[in-house]
Amino acid sequence: MRALAGNWLPSLIVFLGIGLAWQLATTVLGVPKYLIPSPESVWAVLSKHPQMFAANTLVTLRELLGGFALAVLLAVPLALFISYSRLFERFVNPVIVISQALPKVAIAPLLLVWFGFGEFPKILMAALIAFFPMLISATTGFKGIEPDVMSLARSTGASGLRIFWKIRLPSALPAMFGGLKLAITFAVIGAILGEFLSGDSGLGYLIQSASGAQRTDMLFAALIIISLVSVALFYAVEFVERKLIFWHQSQIVIVT
């Protein structure tokens, strides 16, 4: 219990501090409302249109989770192929590096031309951004197996598939979770970015239109929801990580 309080207390203090600074900026310093809305007005707009916010959050959530899933489903098998074959790696590496060097914002308009204005181009955008960290971490994980472990596995005559399930995959998990945590937060960015550029729903769209209408209260509300969604997703991945790789060094908590 004490350990728990010890973990949460610092973040709680930071958030209270930020909230206080925000309140002071609007009341004491008198920053105009159209620049920084007061916490109350943000709360007011949130409580006035809960359904609208919920519906748009749901859209963004759907897009970013779709993109995240797509990125993971593409990156993990690709990483596996790369770790198995040096030759394959040589062929795909340039493509991967170039795809990463291209600014995603610059690709977005092209995605619109190709896939229209629905949710699909946003899913692609999220996937595109989340893909790279996932690929790198999964490759590191699959490659990080000690050669002697593979000798041991080969000496049993086990099939490649069995070695994968019993040894390769579990040993790669710690590195992969590093990538999953990056990928989930990157997917949020991707989805929002996609919504900025086109469409008529989602938190990114909300920010865009609020900005056009100078509704900073609504803009702030959307921002707060985005960061809450991001944080919640990050911790959700971390929760799964703790359950799944409780055995890894990174998971050993020293309680004093």
Add this chain to the structure above:
Amino acid sequence: MLMNAVQTAAGARDRIDPGNAIIIERVSKTFETRGGTVKAIDEVSLALRGGEFVSIVGPSGCGKSTLLGIVAGLTRPSAGSVTIGSTAVNGPYERAGIVFQKDLLMEWRTALDNVLLQIELRGLARKHYVSRALDLLAKVSLRDFANKYPRELSGGMRQRVAICRALIHDPPVLLMDEPFGALDALTRDEISVDLSKVCDETGKTVVFITHSIAEAVHLSDRIIVMSPRPATILADIAVDLPRPRRIEVRDTPEFGAIAQRVRASLTALQPRR
């Protein structure tokens, strides 16, 4: 010459089984590196009787581990052949248990599950081997640690688990590549006593690579001394000390005399300055 080696193999233990004799015949290995061709092993021939415990000692990097890899079928020799029992080794030899210098335990498996990994990888029915795994763990004083994860075990305990993993499927051949190299001196002594217990009871053919002369003399029926690269056999020394050998055997004059012989043949090959 080969047959001769088989017949003169010393340090007789009573369970001799020709089914797991190891014949290494004129094995050579060269590696291509950036700096050119390196000859690691040069026409090594060696015959181990079934049930014999043979140690290989030699300077670091002399190709001992490569030789072991070739016996295990994990490394292809450039020339020559290995036969175990009546089987020519081409590709991984599955009737062996291997122990490496690192324990290579899977951190997500308990000690028991690590021992049983061998069974699972072989596609055997796990449930038939659980009690045998627990017996093996008990033999190396780890019965109470069966459900602990590797990170909760000391280095010596982890290596004991690795030894059990190499023995769980009751392989006729046990190959050990400096298994105690990463352990401290006291732990090494303890664990080698455990190993000699396990091996005395089972009569496996054991190839044991080590840097420790005391360990080699303590455990072996025969000690092979190898030269620096390219590896050739310099001496083949019989260890005819009675079994079972407890740790105290190391204090006897007979033990000292054999250790002295091994050391002498090792130092004879030091480059003269």
